Amino acid sequence: MRRRRVRRRVRRRAGAWHGGTTWLRSRLGSRDPDILATVFDYVAGAPVPTTAAGVRYSGAARYTPSTAGESGRAVQGKSKPRTGSDFYHYLGIPWTFPDAVTRRPEKDRARSVDSSGYVRLVYGFRSGFPLNSRDGAAGNGLQRTPDAIARGRIGRIGIHLGLDTADQPRFISSQARQAGARALGALLPEDAGLRELRRHRSPHSPDDPGRPR
Template identity: 40%
Template sequence: MASKSSNWIWAALVAVVVVAGVMVAVALRPSAPVAPAAIETAGPADPSGELTYTRLDRPARTQVQDAAGRVLAMFTDKSRTVRISGPERTFREPRFTQATVTTDAWIRLAPKPWAEGAEQAAWFRPWLTKQVQDTSPDALAIAMDYLDGAPARKDAKGVQYAGDASFGPLAPNDPDGRAENSDFYDYMGVSWDFPDGKHERPDKAHLRSLDCSGFIRMVYGYRMKYPLLGKNIKGPGLPRRAYAMAELGPGTLLIPNTSKPARDYDLLQEGDLVFFSHGEEAGPTIQHSGIFIGVDDSGHHRFMSSRVKADGPTFGDFGGESLLDGPSYWSNRFLTARRI
């Protein structure tokens, strides 16, 4: 794996405040103008009082507000990812972009896919109360664990599960210059048994590497415990390859693949999976995947993915701006999106 710089910074200055007797770390806004988050909160939300549930469409979902009218959470039908409104954070990747993303979104996994009326279930209120107060790493923070220069972290057995990730080993015969087929178990160097009967052993050449879909599987699968499949089939978990996630994956299809560049940005929520064609000419075939992380300080919709030129996960602009909108390489190849 090629060495990278260690100037990894993902959050702005942090202040500590007390909310309902709980210490909460809150990222301070940078001095430069920042685009508003998709959902804003006027202050600390309160899940303990009376809550209001509003049904919305495109996609079908339930918005939860506290007694003061502040948005607590957004639950999407058929999906487990939930947008919780929490302390604002600012994500930065100075080696590859000057852009920053400031958001109050914290992306958590509900215990089961959402359905209309699920707020009446026994699990709902205790789960929501806990999540609104939780500032442990969510999907967005976990994704940042694999940026250029991110510090290594190991589990109790000494297995590294986080830290600067490469895309894959150099491969002169590969059109992009680096080999694919780097899944989460390759990164960690461990064998894995999948529920669909697939058994995988890590490739030593791919140690500490994550390709685009492997990165998503690391974030949502290994780290957040979303079910994973070993094959590219339809089922209760995330398939291995990007095209299978887009076409066969679980959750809610937000933007169908019409073979034309997708432009329905208002349908997106932080944490959504976004899919692209790739190559000299844009086409209908899915060949790349990423995670939408929010609107940046210039008002653009920015995503994060593992790519060859940056040699690993990035939301920067080296080798193509990480934008879903505007006249960029990836925006012209953005085809479809899914919420899991």
């Protein structure tokens, strides 16, 4: 069977983000690790430190397991597709959000995050940005899904790493491997995990011709 080659297009969020002014001010002058240092705490070979309570809060991450696991239900002999893993699945601990909702991890999701779960792990759990229990929950916390975080339909979300030597923006994201997918600079094993993506230029994009994507 011939594999279809897939190009991933990475887009920056349209417009400036104004949701974190209070949080950003609280970080000014902080001697805690910065965001760019924290994002690499989850790539292959990263150290695995623990909190005083024994929680491993860093170390190589993987994507959400594809099996039904504890949350899936058989439907006509097939496993129910499962939702992605959030930061508390990676940590393996229950988490109570500001709206008093408590989420509990599933054992087979340990050390796994989806794309928005990775962003929430880095910005929320590690860096103190408020987190919502779900999309649309009361409060100004980081939403749960990529679309809600970016306020648009994007499918996946990542963290901007700056420009490469060719002045092209680079991103890091947690995503499952797709056959034939183009992900430059894989940072974890090929089957799943965090990937570094270089933005692909598409000069013939019908919705925004001539601009880099």
